Amino acid sequence: MKVIQYTDVEPTRIDNDIAKGINGRVVIGKADQANNFCMRVFEIEANGYTPKHTHGWEHEIFVHQGSGQVFNQGKWDDIVAGSIVFIPGEEEHQFKNTGTLPLVFACLIPSGIPEL
C-alpha cells in the first residue's frame, strides 16, 4: 500500500504555447504496479488553462479545490470542489481556472498511454 500526500510528488511544470500555469503530478501509476489506470493530480494557477484538445482516451476527474470551467461542446460549464467530470474519448475539452485559488483536480486515465 502507498499512502502519500499528493504534494509529496515533485511537480512537472507545464507552460507552453497551448497550456499555462500548470503543475502536473503522477501520483499512482506504472511505477506502483498500477496496471489498469493512472491517477494524476493537476494544479492550475489563477488565469491558467490546459490545452484545448482531443484524444482517444477518457478522463475521469474529481475536483478537489478552487473554481473554474470546462469546455463542453461549445459552452463552458462551471466546476468547483466536489465536481465530477467524465470526458469520453474523442471529445474536445479544456479546463481553465476562473478563480483566485489554485484549481486542483485528480484526473484519471487508462493505462497504456503517456502518464503525463
Add this chain to the structure above:
Amino acid sequence: MKVIQYTDVEPTRIDNDIAKGINGRVVIGKADQANNFCMRVFEIEANGYTPKHTHGWEHEIFVHQGSGQVFNQGKWDDIVAGSIVFIPGEEEHQFKNTGTLPLVFACLIPSGIPEL
C-alpha cells in the same frame, strides 16, 4: 461529457455488521459508458468505518475532506485532504473516520466487478 456535483447522485447507505456510517455513490461508471474504470465517492461519518477486507482488485483513492486512518499491514496510517492511497489487489485494508467532519474520498476500481 458529464459534469455534475458528486452530491447530485443519490447515495446508497451502508450500515451493517462490518461497516458503519457510510454514504456511497457511483459517480462515473458503466451507465456513462466508462468501460475501463469506475469512480465512486464515499462519505464516512464521524466514528464510521469501512469493512476490514481483502479482494482481488486495486483501489486508487484521493482524499477530499476530513481526517481518518487507513489500515496498512498491521498499522494505521493517517490520511487527510490531499492524501493519495494506492491499495494493490489482495491487500487487506480498512478506512475509519477519526475526525468530526465527514471523511470524503474518491475511490476508483477497475471495470468488471460490482460498482458499489
